[in-house]
Amino acid sequence: MNAQPGRNALSRRTFLKSGAIGIGGLVLAIDITGCSKRGAKSAAGEITTTNAWLSIGTDNSIHFLCDRSEMGQGVYTGLVTLLAEELEVDPRRIGVEFAPVGAAYTNALLGGQVTGGSTSVRDAWDKLRIAGAQAREMLKAAAASEWKTTASTCRVENGEVVSSFGKRFTYGELAAAAARLPVPADIKLKDARDFRWIGKSSTRLDTPAKVDGSAIYGIDVRLPGMLYASLAMPPMLGGKVRSFDDAAARAMPGVQGVVATSTGIAVVADSWWHALQARNALKVEWDGSASAALNDGSILRGLKQAAAANGIVARKDGDADAALAGAARVVRAEYQLPMLAHATLEPQVCTADVRADGCDIYVPTQTQGAAQAAAARAAGLQPGQVNIHTTFLGGGFGRRLDVDFIPAAVEASKAIGKPVKLLWTREDDTTHDVYRPPAYDTVAGGFDRDGKLVAWKLHLTGPSITARVFPGAVPPGGVDPFSVEAASNYPYDVPNVLVDWVPHEVGLDVGYWRSVSHALNCFVAESFMDELALAAGQDPAAFRRTLLAKQPRYLGVLEVALRHSGYGKNEPGRFRGVAVMEGYGTYMAQVAEISLVDGKAKVHRIVCAVDCGQAVNPTIVVAQVESAILFGLSATLWGEINVQGGRVQQSNFHDYRVVRMNEVPVIETHLVASDESPGGIGEPATALVAPALCNAIYAATRRRLRSLPLTRHNLA
Amino acid sequence: MLTININGSDRSVDVDPATPLLWVLRDTIGLTGTKFGCGMALCGACTVHLDGQPVRACVTPVSAVGTAKVTTIEGLSADRSHPVQKAWIELDVPQCGYCQSGQIMSATALLAANPQPTDTDIDAAMSGNICRCGTYQRIRAAIHRAAELAAKEQS
Ligand code: FES
Ligand code: FES
Numbered sequence: 001m002n003a004q005p006g007r008n009a010l011s012r013r014t015f016l017k018s019g020a021i022g023i024g025g026l027v028l029a030i031d032i033t034g035c036s037k038r039g040a041k042s043a044a045g046e047i048t049t050t051n052a053w054l055s056i057g058t059d060n061s062i063h064f065l066c067d068r069s070e071m072g073q074g075v076y077t078g079l080v081t082l083l084a085e086e087l088e089v090d091p092r093r094i095g096v097e098f099a100p101v102g103a104a105y106t107n108a109l110l111g112g113q114v115t116g117g118s119t120s121v122r123d124a125w126d127k128l129r130i131a132g133a134q135a136r137e138m139l140k141a142a143a144a145s146e147w148k149t150t151a152s153t154c155r156v157e158n159g160e161v162v163s164s165f166g167k168r169f170t171y172g173e174l175a176a177a178a179a180r181l182p183v184p185a186d187i188k189l190k191d192a193r194d195f196r197w198i199g200k201s202s203t204r205l206d207t208p209a210k211v212d213g214s215a216i217y218g219i220d221v222r223l224p225g226m227l228y229a230s231l232a233m234p235p236m237l238g239g240k241v242r243s244f245d246d247a248a249a250r251a252m253p254g255v256q257g258v259v260a261t262s263t264g265i266a267v268v269a270d271s272w273w274h275a276l277q278a279r280n281a282l283k284v285e286w287d288g289s290a291s292a293a294l295n296d297g298s299i300l301r302g303l304k305q306a307a308a309a310n311g312i313v314a315r316k317d318g319d320a321d322a323a324l325a326g327a328a329r330v331v332r333a334e335y336q337l338p339m340l341a342h343a344t345l346e347p348q349v350c351t352a353d354v355r356a357d358g359c360d361i362y363v364p365t366q367t368q369g370a371a372q373a374a375a376a377r378a379a380g381l382q383p384g385q386v387n388i389h390t391t392f393l394g395g396g397f398g399r400r401l402d403v404d405f406i407p408a409a410v411e412a413s414k415a416i417g418k419p420v421k422l423l424w425t426r427e428d429d430t431t432h433d434v435y436r437p438p439a440y441d442t443v444a445g446g447f448d449r450d451g452k453l454v455a456w457k458l459h460l461t462g463p464s465i466t467a468r469v470f471p472g473a474v475p476p477g478g479v480d481p482f483s484v485e486a487a488s489n490y491p492y493d494v495p496n497v498l499v500d501w502v503p504h505e506v507g508l509d510v511g512y513w514r515s516v517s518h519a520l521n522c523f524v525a526e527s528f529m530d531e532l533a534l535a536a537g538q539d540p541a542a543f544r545r546t547l548l549a550k551q552p553r554y555l556g557v558l559e560v561a562l563r564h565s566g567y568g569k570n571e572p573g574r575f576r577g578v579a580v581m582e583g584y585g586t587y588m589a590q591v592a593e594i595s596l597v598d599g600k601a602k603v604h605r606i607v608c609a610v611d612c613g614q615a616v617n618p619t620i621v622v623a624q625v626e627s628a629i630l631f632g633l634s635a636t637l638w639g640e641i642n643v644q645g646g647r648v649q650q651s652n653f654h655d656y657r658v659v660r661m662n663e664v665p666v667i668e669t670h671l672v673a674s675d676e677s678p679g680g681i682g683e684p685a686t687a688l689v690a691p692a693l694c695n696a697i698y699a700a701t702r703r704r705l706r707s708l709p710l711t712r713h714n715l716a
Numbered sequence: 717m718l719t720i721n722i723n724g725s726d727r728s729v730d731v732d733p734a735t736p737l738l739w740v741l742r743d744t745i746g747l748t749g750t751k752f753g754c755g756m757a758l759c760g761a762c763t764v765h766l767d768g769q770p771v772r773a774c775v776t777p778v779s780a781v782g783t784a785k786v787t788t789i790e791g792l793s794a795d796r797s798h799p800v801q802k803a804w805i806e807l808d809v810p811q812c813g814y815c816q817s818g819q820i821m822s823a824t825a826l827l828a829a830n831p832q833p834t835d836t837d838i839d840a841a842m843s844g845n846i847c848r849c850g851t852y853q854r855i856r857a858a859i860h861r862a863a864e865l866a867a868k869e870q871s
Contacts, residue, residue: 070812072849074811203806204810206810206813207809207810208805209813211804211809211810212749212790212792213748213788213817214749214790215813219752222748228743271735271739271744272739272742272743273735273743343848344814345751345759345761345815346812346814347752392812393812394812394814395812395814395848395849396812397848426754426756623808623811623851624811626850626851626853627850630850630852652755652756652758653753653754653756653758653759654756658848659850659852660843661843662839662840662842663843664850664856667853
C-alpha cells in the first residue's frame with residue numbers, strides 16, 4: 001500500500017462522493033456526474049472511476065481498491081487477480097490500495113465490510129469478475145464510439161482495446177469517456193478454460209514491500225505532529241479504575257498528557273518508549289470486584305451446570321434420543337476445550353487524528369464499518385465524519401474483528417488535540433484479548449444389533465461470540481451459526497442425528513479465533529469418530545470411508561490424504577491419525593504422523609488433502625493451509641489461557657507458546673482438482689490438527705485425550 | 717546527544733541512553749521496517765545487525781551500540797537485491813509479513829557466518845524468530861535457496 005496515507009486521498013474522496021447504484025445484484029459506485037471530477041488532478045494525472053474497485057488514470061495507471069484487509073491470507077493478490085482476469089490486464093500492472101468505508105464494499109456473506117470467515121474470495125468471486133468485465137465492456141464501447149464502429153468488432157488485449165483494423169487505444173486514453181457510459185447489465189464472464197491468471201500460481205503482489213521493510217502496518221503509521229500513547233488497562237477482566245495518581249508520570253521525560261479514557265489511562269508522550277515508562281509510573285487503584293471470583297474452575301463448573309439443560313437444536317435428523325435409548329450399544333464421552341489468545345505478532349494498535357470537524361483513523365482492522373462506528377462514538381462525531389484508513393495487518397486471525405482498541409486512541413487524540421498512535425504491549429495484548437471460547441461438550445453414538453451406527457448426538461455448551469459482537473444478530477432461542485460449525489454439517493451416513501447447543505456466558509469477552517467453532521467441534525466430532533470406530537472394531541479410516549460413501553468430496557480428500565500419508569503402513573514407532581471436515585465450502589482431510597519421545601508426542605508430518613473448488617492462486621492456497629495447520633498445532637500442543645481471580649495468567653510468548661522453526665513438522669498439502677466455485681481457505685485447516693493428532697496419539701498409546709492442550713497430559 | 721552509525725550513515729540522536737535501539741530506530745529516526753512483537757527478546761521481530769551480528773533491538777539500549785555499525789532491513793540493499801531478499805521473493809515467503817524483517821535479518825546473519833547451513837543450523841539460528849503465520853517451511857527453503865544464489869554471485 002502507499003506509505004503515505006494521504007496519497008490515495010483523491011481516489012477515496014471520489015468514491016465516497018459517488019452514488020451507489022445497484023445493478024443486477026452488483027453495486028457499482030458510479031459517478032453519474034462523470035465530468036465533475038475531471039478537474040481533480042493528482043500526480044498520476046486525471047483519475048477516472050469506472051466502479052467502486054477500479055480507477056484508471058489518463059496516464060494509463062490502473063488502481064484497484066481492495067475492500068478486504070490483507071492480513072497474510074493473500075487478498076491483496078487474489079482479489080485483484082479476479083478483476084484483472086476479466087479486465088484483461090496483468091495483475092502486476094495494477095496498483096493496489098485499501099478501500100475506505102463504503103456500502104459497495106459490503107461482504108454479502110457477512111453483511112458488513114468485514115474480512116473474516118474465509119469469505120473474501122467466495123464473496124468476490126462473481127462480484128469482482130463482473131466488475132472487471134463491465135469495465136472492460138465500457139472501455140470497448142468507448143473505443144467503438146470513437147472509431148464509429150460497434151463494440152462487438154473490438155477486442156481487448158493487455159490493457160488496450162484493439163479494433164478489427166488493428167487500431168489501438170490504451171485504457172487510460174478511454175477511461176474518461178468510458179466512465180460516462182451506462183454500466184452494461186448483460187455480462188458474459190470468461191470460461192474457466194480461458195483463464196490467464198486465475199488458477200495459476202503467481203507471486204504475491206505484496207511480497208516486495210514485505211521483504212524491504214516498506215510495507216506499512218498499523219504500528220508504522222507516522223503523521224505530522226503525531227504523539228505516542230501507552231494505555232494502562234485494568235489487570236483483571238472487567239476491572240475499573242477506582243482512583244489514580246499521575247503526578248509521577250506527568251513529571252517523566254517527554255510526557256505530553258495523561259488521559260482517562262473509557263478503557264484505561266492513556267499516557268501520551270513524544271515517543272512510545274517515553275509513554276510506556278510514564279505509564280509504568282502511574283499509581284492506579286483498580287476495582288477488580290466484578291471478576292474476583294472468576295477462574296478456570298468456576299468457568300468449567302458453570303459450563304457443566306449449563307450443559308444439564310437441553311440445548312437449542314441446530315440439526316435434527318430422525319430421533320437421536322429415541323435411537324440411543326433403543327440402541328444395542330451406546331458410547332458416550334465428554335470433551336473440554338480451553339480458551340485461547342490470538343497472539344497476532346503485531347500487537348493491537350490504532351492511530352487517531354481527531355479534529356473538530358472530523359477524524360482520520362489509521363488502523364489494522366478486519367471490520368472497517370465497526371471501526372468507523374466505534375471511532376465516531378468515541379469522538380462524538382457522525383460516522384460519515386470518520387475516515388478509516390486500513391493499513392496492512394500484522395496478523396488478524398479474527399482478533400481484529402473487534403474494535404476494542406480503537407476508542408482509547410480516539411479519546412486520547414481528542415483530549416490532546418493532536419494525532420496519537422496508541423500501541424499495546426505484548427502483555428496488554430495477551431491479557432486483553434477476546435479469547436476463543438472455552439467449551440464443554442458431550443457426545444454419544446449408538447449402534448444397532450448389527451453393529452451399524454444408527455444414532456449420533458452432540459450436545460454443545462459454550463458462550464456465543466456473535467451475540468456479543470453483533471448484538472441482536474442471534475435471536476433469543478436461536479442458534480449462533482458460529483457455535484455449531486463442523487457439527488451441524490455432520491457428514492456421516494447415520495439416520496438419527498441431533499446437534500444442540502446451550503448458550504452459556506462465561507463472564508469474559510470471547511471472540512472469533514481462526515476457524516471459530518470448527519476448531520472446537522471438529523476436535524470433538526472427529527476424535528469421537530475414532531472412538532466409535534474402535535467400538536465398531538474397525539480401522540478409523542475404513543469406518544469413515546463406509547459412512548462417507550454418499551459424500552464424494554469428503555471421500556475424495558480422505559482417499560488422497562490416506563494415500564500420500566502412508567496411512568496403514570506398518571512402520572515401527574510411527575503412528576498416524578486421520579480427521580476430515582468441511583468448512584467454508586472447503587473439504588479437507590488430514591493425517592498426522594507422530595512418534596513418542598520421552599512420553600511426549602513428536603509430530604513428524606502432517607499431510608493435508610484439500611478440495612477448495614477452483615483455487616485462484618494455488619501457491620497462496622498452499623501457504624494458507626500450512627499457516628492454518630501451524631496455528632492449530634500451537635494450540636493443540638500448548639495453547640491455553642488460564643484465569644485466576646479474574647486475572648489472565650499468560651502474558652508473553654514465554655508462557656503463551658507458539659510453534660518455532662525447530663518445532664515445525666513437514667507439512668504436505670495436496671490440492672484436489674475441482675471445477676466447483678472457490679471455498680474459503682484461510683481457516684479450515686486449523687481445525688483438523690487437534691483431532692488428527694489426538695487420533696495418532698491414541699494409535700500410539702491407547703489413550704484417548706478428551707481435553708487440550710497436550711501439555712495437560714502425560715503420555716509416559 | 718549520541719551518535720550511532722545506521723545503514724552506513726552517522727545519526728545523532730537526542731535520547732535517554734537507556735532507550736532500546738528499537739524505539740530510536742522506529743520513533744526517533746523513522747525507520748519502521750524493524751518491528752515490535754514482544755519487547756522481551758522472545759519473538760525476533762526487532763532483529764537488526766550490530767557489526768553483522770544479529771541482536772534484538774527491543775532489549776539493546778542505544779547506549780550499548782557504541783561504535784558498532786547498525787544494519788536494519790532498510791539497509792540490507794537499496795533494491796531488494798540481497799540474495800536473501802531475492803530468495804524470499806522467489807519463494808513468496810511472507811504472509812502477513814510482520815515478522816519478515818526480523819526473519820530476513822536473522823537469515824542474512826546466519827548465511828554470512830555459515831554460507832551453506834544445514835537444516836539443524838537453520839533450526840538453531842532461526843528458532844528465536846516467531847512467525848505467527850507459520851511461514852517456517854518456506855523460510856527454510858528460502859534460506860537454502862539464498863545460499864545457492866549467494867554462491868552463484870560469488871563464482
Ligand atoms: S520485539 Fe524484540 S524480540 Fe520481540
Ligand atoms: S508472516 Fe505473519 S508473522 Fe510471519
